[in-house]
Amino acid sequence: MIESTDFADSDRATPLDRPLTIAVLGAGARGAAYAELAARRPREAKVVAVAEPQERIRTAVAARHGIEADLCFDDWRALLHRPRLADAAIIAIQDAEHMEAAVALADLGYHLLLEKPMATSEEDCERIAESAHRNGTALSVAHVMRYTPYTVALKEVLSEGAIGDIVSMEHLEPVGYYHFAHSFVRGSWRREDASTFLLMSKSCHDLDWISYVVGQPVSRVASFGSRSHFRLEAAPEGSTDRCVTCPVESECAYSAKRVYLSGLRNGGTKQYFTKVMSGGELTEEAVATALAEGSYGRCVYRSDNDVVDHQVVSLEFEGGATASFTLSAFTPLENRHTKIFGTRGQLTGDGRYIEVYDFLTERTTVIDTSRDGSSAAEGHAGGDEALFHAFVDALHGGRPELIASGIEASLDSHRIVFAAERARRTGQVVQLDRTPSKPGGNT
Numbered sequence: 282m283i284e285s286t287d288f289a290d291s292d293r294a295t296p297l298d299r300p301l302t303i304a305v306l307g308a309g310a311r312g313a314a315y316a317e318l319a320a321r322r323p324r325e326a327k328v329v330a331v332a333e334p335q336e337r338i339r340t341a342v343a344a345r346h347g348i349e350a351d352l353c354f355d356d357w358r359a360l361l362h363r364p365r366l367a368d369a370a371i372i373a374i375q376d377a378e379h380m381e382a383a384v385a386l387a388d389l390g391y392h393l394l395l396e397k398p399m400a401t402s403e404e405d406c407e408r409i410a411e412s413a414h415r416n417g418t419a420l421s422v423a424h425v426m427r428y429t430p431y432t433v434a435l436k437e438v439l440s441e442g443a444i445g446d447i448v449s450m451e452h453l454e455p456v457g458y459y460h461f462a463h464s465f466v467r468g469s470w471r472r473e474d475a476s477t478f479l480l481m482s483k484s485c486h487d488l489d490w491i492s493y494v495v496g497q498p499v500s501r502v503a504s505f506g507s508r509s510h511f512r513l514e515a516a517p518e519g520s521t522d523r524c525v526t527c528p529v530e531s532e533c534a535y536s537a538k539r540v541y542l543s544g545l546r547n548g549g550t551k552q553y554f555t556k557v558m559s560g561g562e563l564t565e566e567a568v569a570t571a572l573a574e575g576s577y578g579r580c581v582y583r584s585d586n587d588v589v590d591h592q593v594v595s596l597e598f599e600g601g602a603t604a605s606f607t608l609s610a611f612t613p614l615e616n617r618h619t620k621i622f623g624t625r626g627q628l629t630g631d632g633r634y635i636e637v638y639d640f641l642t643e644r645t646t647v648i649d650t651s652r653d654g655s656s657a658a659e660g661h662a663g664g665d666e667a668l669f670h671a672f673v674d675a676l677h678g679g680r681p682e683l684i685a686s687g688i689e690a691s692l693d694s695h696r697i698v699f700a701a702e703r704a705r706r707t708g709q710v711v712q713l714d715r716t717p718s719k720p721g722g723n724t
Contacts, residue, residue: 296679302367304330304391306357306382308342310557311396311423312373316342318669325677330366332357332374338561357382365390369419369676372396375469376476380405383420387412392419394672398485399691401477403699410692421672421684422691425664426490428671431632431650432664435494438648443637444623447495450604454487457614461590462535463554465610466511467577471586479588480504480705481698484608487617488594488701489686489694491606494621497598499697499713504705506592506608516582523579525572535581541568550614594701 303319305312308331319326330352333339343353352366357374360366369392372382380400383393393413399406399422413420426432439447456465464470470482480488492499521527524537531539537558544555545568552563558577559567572578594606616632629636635648668686675683700711 297677300327301673301677302327302329304367304370306332306370307373308333308338312371315371315669326673361385377401380408383409384412387416387418394421396423398481399695406692406695410688413688419681420688422686424489424686425668426486427493427685428667429664434650435635444628445625447602447623449622451620452491453607453618454484455612455615456610459540460614461610462581465588466581466584466586467579478702480702485698488697491604492694495598495602497600499596500599501597501710501712502700502704503595503710504701506589506705508589511581511590513582522583537578
C-alpha cells in the first residue's frame with residue numbers, strides 16, 4: 282500500500298517527489314489511451330495496476346507498462362478487496378458501473394479520473410459527488426472538450442469581448458452515419474438498459490461545453506427527439522439480418538461489410554471502428570468472423586437498439602441567453618459546428634477554426650487553433666491529452682486548480698442532461714433548480 286496523500290484541498294496539496302501511481306479500470310480504447318499518455322511521462326506518472334476482463338488486452342497492457350502479475354485483475358471489483366494500490370484510478374469501464382466503482386474507490390482513498398458520463402442516473406451522479414467530497418477526492422470527469430486548445434482560444438476571444446455579450450448559440454454534433462451505426466445501433470451504447478440514453482452517452486460533452494462557454498447557470502430546458510430510422514419498418518425490401526448474407530447489402534449506406542473491410546484494408550478513421558469490432562485483431566479472418574457472428578455484423582434495421590437517432594435541446598440561461606443543440610446520426614463524420622451570436626459580433630467555430638465577425642468594422646478574423654494541422658476528430662482535438670496532463674499535473678504537482686471538469690461543474694452539467702431527457706420524454710419544459718455547492722473538494 283502506498284503512503285497517503287491528499288490533493289483535493291489546495292491548502293494541503295503538495296507536489297510529489299515520485300511518479301503518480303495509477304490503476305486503470307477498463308483497458309479498452311479510452312483506458313489504454315490514457316495509460317499510453319502516462320507512459321510518455323515516466324517521471325510524473327506510472328501505471329501500476331490494470332483491471333480488464335479481456336485476457337489478451339490485459340496481458341498487452343501489463344507488458345507495455347511493466348505491471349506485476351499480482352496487480353492484473355480480470356474484474357475491477359477485485360481491487361476493492363485489496364489495500365489501496367495506487368494514488369489514482371482511471372475509471373473507463375461500462376457506464377452503468379461508474380457509480381459503484383467511483384464511490385468504492387473514493388472510499389478507499391483513490392483520486393479519480395472518471396470517463397463520462399459520471400453515471401447513468403442523477404441520483405448516482407450525486408452519490409459520486411458526495412463520496413468525493415466526503416473523502417477529499419480529487420475527481421476529474423473526462424469532459425475533454427473543456428481542455429482543447431480550440432476551447433481555450435474560444436473562451437479567451439469571448440472574455441476579451443470580441444462579440445460583446447452572448448445572446449444565443451447554435452451548436453451541432455454531427456455524429457456521422459457509420460459512427461452512429463457502429464456505436465449506437467450495433468455497439469455497446471445501443472440500449473439504454475445496458476448503458477444509458479443517447480444524450481448522456483454521446484452528448485453530455487456538448488451540453489457541458491455549451492454551459493461552460495456561456496458561463497451562466499441553465500434555468501429552463503426543452504427537448505425533442507426519437508428513433509426515426511434504425512428500426513424494422515425502415516428496412517429495405519429483401520434485406521436480411523446480417524450484412525454478409527444480405528442481397529441488397531451493396532445498396533445500403535449502413536453496410537457493416539463496407540465499413541469494416543474498408544477500415545481493415547484502407548485504414549483511416551474507419552480502422553478504429555474495425556479494431557473495436559474485431560476485438561483488436563486487424564486481420565481478414567477476425568473481421569470476417571465478427572461480421573458473421575458478432576453484433577457488429579447485424580442489419581441496422583434488425584438490431585435490438587432502442588436509443589434515439591436524432592435530438593434537439595433548447596436551453597435558457599439565467600440572464601436570458603439561449604442556446605440550441607442538435608444531435609444527429611444523419612451526417613458525414615465531421616467536426617462539431619457552433620455559432621455564437623453576441624451584441625457586437627458573431628463567432629463561428631468548427632473545433633479548429635474560429636471566425637469572428639465584428640459588427641463595427643464588418644471584418645472577419647480567422648484563428649487556427651490546431652497545433653499540428655490535425656482535425657478536431659483526432660484525440661478530441663487534443664482534449665484527451667490536455668485532460669490527462671491536467672489531471673497528472675494537478676496531483677503530481679499539487680495544483681488541483683488545473684482540473685477544469687471537477688465535481689460541482691460536472692454534476693451541474695449532468696443535471697442539465699437529465700433535465701433535457703425528462704423534457705423529451707414528457708414533452709414539458711423543465712425548470713432547473715440549482716443546488717448549492719458542497720464545501721470541500723475541487724470545483
